[in-house]
Amino acid sequence: MAATPLRERTRHEIQHEAMVLFARKGYDATSLQDIANAVGCSKATVLYHFSGKPAVLAAVLEPSATALAALVSEAAQLSPAAAQLHAIKGFADLAVRGRGLISVLNDVMPTMGEMPEFDGLIAAGEQLTRLLAGSEDPLESGLAEFAINGLLGECRGSEQRTDDDLRELCVTAMRRLLSPPA
């Protein structure tokens, strides 16, 4: 092999170990030294490949952010009712698959507004809320936020549930919570 340049190989290794650690302990509680130890390199090497700790986070979150953006972009081309259904299923699936990272979101949420790397993620989240609510009614919007929060919390908390069980639970809950659009 060795088809992968050494450069990219190490970078991905750091990214992967950072993902595991962020998922297990959260963003704040994971130090650059922790990541370096997991990879088996020095802290300086981590900072050679990434401009700083937030850049590592951005790299870890990027696939999920892209997937979420794709999801809302797909749903935007459907009728309101179909869009809501697509959003429910797609978001539940996305959250369950990347469930370890959800505690990270929670850590970072308060300071996210000041990090421009995450503007896209925030915007996608707001659009998801609108798709789930199906209208501008404050009650429906509130229920949509409630659903998102419940789903994120549930994915964060339950480590022992299987992916399939968790996905089914989330879809059931969101179905109960959200009114079908007119």
Add this chain to the structure above:
Amino acid sequence: MAATPLRERTRHEIQHEAMVLFARKGYDATSLQDIANAVGCSKATVLYHFSGKPAVLAAVLEPSATALAALVSEAAQLSPAAAQLHAIKGFADLAVRGRGLISVLNDVMPTMGEMPEFDGLIAAGEQLTRLLAGSEDPLESGLAEFAINGLLGECRGSEQRTDDDLRELCVTAMRRLLSPPA
């Protein structure tokens, strides 16, 4: 006046300012120096009145923990259906009234298991889940967890909603989510 001993007066002042700061910035992001500045005393004074930062947190959380324990204790004497209703209304009210502190819970959640001061709070939370679920069915338990997570997240996030609106939203959401016990 001066009926209050100086001792208790300062202690409560620290507790109050800590509550405000924890609510605004979270537990981790609030330093003992921040609290001291808000009170107008030195950091050493804070540590004279409390044995450490976790003790300040415990004092701040204590009223809510007591109220939650009282709530589940009341509900335990009711029929399953009435208990569920009581738990929904009481918990929504409790969460809305102390909503600022909910972000604190979130900060502390990962390390809560290691702090024995919060064993009672955790136990009360588990009993609340059981009351809301109304049965031992995994799906119902999951929905109850979902409801609690959604409620906590919603109270954390929406700063601009009025207390009454938020309470109504939470009750509506939990009603939709939870099946009435047989």
Add this chain to the structure above:
DNA sequence: TTGAAAATTGGCCGCACGGTCAGCAAGGTG
């Protein structure tokens, strides 16, 4: 008034963090 107890404080400690930098080893290229 006075002296013990309570309350408060500035200064210090050790620690862990994110981040910087000069330099080392390796490997391809003229």
Add this chain to the structure above:
DNA sequence: CACCTTGCTGACCGTGCGGCCAATTTTCAA
């Protein structure tokens, strides 16, 4: 061979944290 680029590292820096302590001020009852 010399030379330069690439990947990497140990040592170091400044900062802010929680916590501790000796010394000082304040309180208040005898």
